[in-house]
Amino acid sequence: MHVQFWGAARTVTGSMHLLVVGGKKVLLDCGMYQGNRREAFERNRDFPFDCAEIDAVVLSHAHIDHSGNLPTLVRNGFCGTIFSTTVTRELASLMLLDSAGIQETDNEYLNKKREQLGKEPLPPLYVTEDAIRTMSQFHALGFDHWFDVVPGVRCRFHVAGHMLGAAIVELVLTENDHRVNLVFSGDLGRPARPLLRDPVTVSDAQYVIMEATYGDRLHPDEDNCDETLVRLIERAQKLNSKLIIPAFSVGRTQEIIYRLGGLIESKRLEPIKVFVDSPMAVDATTIFRANMDAMDDDFARRMRTEPDGDPLYFKDLFFVRKAEHSKKLNDFHEPCVIISASGMCETGRIVHHLRNNIENPDNAILFSGYQAPNTTGRHILDGNPTVRLFGEMFDVRAKIEKLESVSGHADQGELIDWVGEICRQGNVQQIALVHCETEPATVLKEKLGEAGMPEVLIPSRGHIMHLEPLR
Numbered sequence: 001m002h003v004q005f006w007g008a009a010r011t012v013t014g015s016m017h018l019l020v021v022g023g024k025k026v027l028l029d030c031g032m033y034q035g036n037r038r039e040a041f042e043r044n045r046d047f048p049f050d051c052a053e054i055d056a057v058v059l060s061h062a063h064i065d066h067s068g069n070l071p072t073l074v075r076n077g078f079c080g081t082i083f084s085t086t087v088t089r090e091l092a093s094l095m096l097l098d099s100a101g102i103q104e105t106d107n108e109y110l111n112k113k114r115e116q117l118g119k120e121p122l123p124p125l126y127v128t129e130d131a132i133r134t135m136s137q138f139h140a141l142g143f144d145h146w147f148d149v150v151p152g153v154r155c156r157f158h159v160a161g162h163m164l165g166a167a168i169v170e171l172v173l174t175e176n177d178h179r180v181n182l183v184f185s186g187d188l189g190r191p192a193r194p195l196l197r198d199p200v201t202v203s204d205a206q207y208v209i210m211e212a213t214y215g216d217r218l219h220p221d222e223d224n225c226d227e228t229l230v231r232l233i234e235r236a237q238k239l240n241s242k243l244i245i246p247a248f249s250v251g252r253t254q255e256i257i258y259r260l261g262g263l264i265e266s267k268r269l270e271p272i273k274v275f276v277d278s279p280m281a282v283d284a285t286t287i288f289r290a291n292m293d294a295m296d297d298d299f300a301r302r303m304r305t306e307p308d309g310d311p312l313y314f315k316d317l318f319f320v321r322k323a324e325h326s327k328k329l330n331d332f333h334e335p336c337v338i339i340s341a342s343g344m345c346e347t348g349r350i351v352h353h354l355r356n357n358i359e360n361p362d363n364a365i366l367f368s369g370y371q372a373p374n375t376t377g378r379h380i381l382d383g384n385p386t387v388r389l390f391g392e393m394f395d396v397r398a399k400i401e402k403l404e405s406v407s408g409h410a411d412q413g414e415l416i417d418w419v420g421e422i423c424r425q426g427n428v429q430q431i432a433l434v435h436c437e438t439e440p441a442t443v444l445k446e447k448l449g450e451a452g453m454p455e456v457l458i459p460s461r462g463h464i465m466h467l468e469p470l471r
Contacts, residue, residue: 032068060186161189215444
């Protein structure tokens with residue numbers, strides 16, 4: 001039995017790990033690779049295995065870099081079951097249908113350009129029909145219950161604390177009377193965070209596949225985040241300008257809403273109009289409200305104490321669904337906050353807001369999450385003086401900042417604490433670091449070695465980790 005790493009290996013996108021046990025093939029995640037447009041399209045389209053031979057998928061959570069290439073898998077012959085938590089299935093339905101719409105729209109635009117150059121049209125990565133068919137193959141389960149994935153693979157989900165429904169995946173693998181316990185962190189959240197419950201520790205593991213996105217750094221404290229929001233919003237109020245926040249529609253948007261509501265409620269911030277300009281974020285917020293029992297104690301406290309009993313709403317919060325209403329924000333001349341997707345500024349309405357606001361030095365752009373290499377967001381955050389938007393070059397004159405402490409990913413100390421507890425409770429033989437670039441992985445590997453952890457791997461794409469029974 002073995003695991004072969006085909007995605008999120010020395011990169012943070014496209015999570016996809018192929019588990020082979022007793023001749024059965026199970027994918028842990030099937031995420032969309034994001035980065036250079038041409039490379040990303042080819043990587044997502046061309047799987048390194050026969051999709052029809054995959055027996056099942058175990059999905060850790062709904063973010064596109066973990067779920068976004070499932071429709072391509074289905075389009076290419078996968079007919080098996082996709083196992084996820086119940087809330088992950090709800091969120092994945094929103095995200096995959098939205099992603100399919102983006103694939104279709106972007107493909108139409110691309111083919112118009114190709115036609116002008118006398119080139120043959122290209123098919124989209126997948127379409128809405130593929131996303132609908134994909135959702136029909138989901139089987140949703142709750143946390144903490146064992147289930148059979150395929151013969152020889154048993155699984156249960158534990159709370160990961162990264163986003164609503166996100167799971168740490170615990171697997172018991174059996175082949176020829178040999179048993180191996182494997183834990184896959186998915187994306188690991190942070191303890192004592194707003195909204196979500198803390199990630200749990202899994203005992204009795206022999207092999208751990210662990211994300212290491214922020215393996216080389218510690219996040220700033222919570223006050224730093226709130227202070228940044230207050231400072232930039234007060235700046236917008238003073239200059240009568242806009243604060244643009246690119247944010248993932250699921251998870252990050254809801255946390256920012258939650259924080260802003262708390263700052264206004266506590267009188268730390270004067271009221272300001274806040275527009276959530278993303279139909280998917282609107283729907284996702286509805287799902288959050290329907291699952292308030294999954295939130296942490298601080299969320300429950302605010303439910304009890306706030307006059308409206310809804311920590312995800314405040315007086316000057318407006319949800320924007322229709323495209324024509326989104327366009328009207330271009331002519332809105334009061335100070336405001338616009339939260340829009342996508343989080344890495346690759347597609348969606350955020351690109352239009354950047355196009356209309358990035359050259360005004362009174363405006364500010366506040367990044368709220370990790371920006372993968374070669375994405376539009378990364379180019380801006382790295383300080384490039386110009387950026388390409390819809391094929392045109394724009395000067396970056398707006399103030400650029402980043403919220404470090406709202407990250408949904410555990411930092412170096414939190415990763416070491418989490419896997420350290422697993423090592424104390426189990427008999428871990430190897431740890432594989434994924435969902436990270438090489439530098440943070442290398443730093444974390446050194447730290448884990450100093451802490452007396454077992455062998456640590458930083459697998460490259462295609463690397464095979466053999467899973468041997470307990471020695």
